Amino acid sequence: MPDGYLQIFIFLAIAIAFPTVTILAAKLIRPSAPSITKLEAYECGIKAASDSRGRYTVRFYIIAILFVIFDVETIFLFPFAVRYKTLGWFGVAEIVVFLAILIVGYVWAWKKGALEWV
């Protein structure tokens, strides 16, 4: 067991168990009388016009995939950040080269209009 994680794991286990037990207990105790009316929007709510699972625009996909790519870039910055002092200017040069190559792609995607939302 890694030091210091025991408390977190126990906290996590309790945090997961609490809502699970509560919801299951409520499900066992409460009376069940489902009807269509109960599923409708209440009073001032707007009635659903269509199904929520429609097709989304491809722009969401481009933004999501660019997010994943720059997420990977961010992950690579973490090892540099914790060893910043030890690596010195050598590390800075390395990370600048790493970022420069990716910023080329970022600027290109920007110029290409991939980040535009029109």
Next chain:
Amino acid sequence: MLDTIFFYLFALLVVGGGILTITRSSAVHSAICLIGSLVGVAGLYLLLHAEFLFAVQIVLYIGGIMVLFLFVIMLVNLDEAARERQFNGQWWLALACVVVVGLQIAWFMRKGAGAFKLAPAAAAAASAAKGNTEAIADALFSEYLLPFEIASVLLLVAVVGSVVMAKKRI
């Protein structure tokens, strides 16, 4: 003792999430179950002292790739597919294959149990001297410097590829 309990809890999360992922008929439900499975894998990384990998698992897989999965699911309308019968009559064959492969793996793990021995003392000493992320940083910025720089080129290719392929469809 306690870490064994937590290992089995996380393993249950991984396997249970995986089974739910392949059995749900709604693709969105499958994706949510896959998130649960990946959280279990992250917990296993933490049990193995791999804190950096844990962070990568949470930030990248659960935060990034699952969002991408959900957007892909929403992009291609799966409503018609969800209404159709997805499970054909060959599930028993698949189950038989799983059992055979599982028995094989169990057999080889029993036979070659000695090969799985790690050096716990060395690993513990290394992680005690410096953290997991620091160790990765040292390896990344000395031994694996070129792969690290090439990784940025790989990411650049991914940027260009995704934009070019998606732009055509707009």
